[in-house]
Amino acid sequence: FMLTQPHSVSASPGKTVTISCTRSSGTIASNHVHWYQQRPGSAPAPVIYDDNQRPSGVPDRFSGSIDSSSNSASLTISDLKTEDEADYFCQSYDGNNHWVFGGGSKLTVL
C-alpha cells in the first residue's frame, strides 16, 4: 500500500495546521502510524509514535490521530512557530515485513 501526504501545507504563526496521511489499501488502524520532522539539512526526528503518542521532549502542540472514515492519519500542530517549518513524514508497517513512508509534506510557516 501507499501512504499519501499533501506535498505542501502552510499557515501563519500562532495558527493550527493539520497534515494528512492517507492509506491507499487496507485499514489505517491495522498498524500504528508514526510521524517524523525533518528540518533542512538535518536527520529526521520523531514527533508522534503509535498514532498519537509524543516522544519525550516533543511539545504538546504536536498531536496525532486516526480517522477510519477517511482511512487516514493526521498530524496536527497548534500554535505554530517558525521553528516548526520542516518536512513531515508519516510511516507505517505494511504487514509484509516492510516499512512504508509517506512522500512527505513541506510545512511553511508564513
Add this chain to the structure above:
Amino acid sequence: EVYLVESGGGLIQPGGSLRLSCSASRFPVNIHYMSWVRQAPGKGLEWVSALFSGGDRFYADSVKGRFTISRDNSKNTLYLQMNSLRVDDTAIYYCAKGVGFGFLSWFDPWGQGTLVTVSS
C-alpha cells in the same frame, strides 16, 4: 543520550560496491531493531533494510539480492554492504534504532547520514 554515526559513503561507479558503517554509542546494537533508511536528493524517505535482535534480516524489494545488512557486536557497529550499485541508489543513507517491538517499532534516534553517489 544515544548516538549513531554513519560513515563509508562516497562516489562510486554504477556496478560498484560500497560498505556503510553505523557506529552506535551508549546502547548495544545487538539487542535492538536496527534499520537503514535512505533519502534520494530532494526526495522522501525509503526504508532499505532491518536487522532484528534475533538475527532476522529484512530488505526492501528495491535492494533485495544486492544489499546485505550485518552487525559486529564487538565493535557495536551496524553495516550495509551494497553491491551492484545503480544510479537510483544515490541517496543519503541513515541508520536508525527501532523503539518498540519488531515491525511495530518506530525510529529514534537517527544518525546524521552518509551520502552515496552512484555516477559514472
